[in-house]
Amino acid sequence: MPETPSTSNTGLSVPSDSATPPPPPTSKLGxxxxxxxxxxxxxxxxxxxxxxxxxxxxxxxxxxxxxxxxxxxxxxxxxxxxxxxxxxxxxxxxxxxxxxxxxxxxxxxxxxxxxxxxxxxxxxxxxx
Structure with a gap:
């Protein structure tokens, strides 16, 4: 079964069962x-x-x-x-x-x- 992408709070599409968390919002990377x-x-x-x-x-x-x-x-x-x-x-x-x-x-x-x-x-x- 293919992975279903989800959208993180950064707007990036990541697989829903991905072991890697999405990057933090860019405001925290200022x-x-x-x-x-x-x-x-x-x-x-x-x-x-x-x-x-x-x-x-x-x-x-x-x-x-x-x-x-x-x-x-x-x-x-x-x-x-x-x-x-x-x-x-x-x-x-x-x-x-x-x-x-x-x-x-x-x-x-x-x-x-x-x-x-x-x-x-x-x-x-x-x-x-």
């Missing part, structure tokens, strides 16, 4: 961090464009506390920074195609919000 003015270095913008990744999408992840590919100590520092108005840093690994060599390489981009929450900057690690 920003944890004010970004201020969002900017990008020239090199970071070129990397985002080459990877086909939206800076808006990454900025939203950063604001919601999805700090990407960071280690546990940096995650702890970010959590402390949210409470104490410190700098918050995300690191995202991007798959970047290089058609001229028929290869895709993993490249890294950083997203940093200053302690005053006035500026968030996308940059390459070597620009940090």
């Amino acid at each position: 920003p944890r961090l004010e970004l201020g003015y969002v900017r990008s270095t020239r090199e970071a913008l070129a990397l985002l464009q080459r990877a086909g990744v939206s800076s808006v999408a990454l900025a939203n992840r950063h604001a919601r506390g999805d700090w990407g590919d960071i280690d546990a100590p940096l995650r702890t520092l970010n959590e402390e920074a949210l409470r104490n108005k410190g700098e918050v840093k995300s690191i995202y690994k991007l798959q970047v195609p290089y058609p001229e060599t028929s290869r895709t390489l993993e490249e890294t981009i950083c997203c940093v919000t200053d302690m005053n929450r006035r500026i968030t900057t996308f940059m390459l690690p070597e620009e940090y």
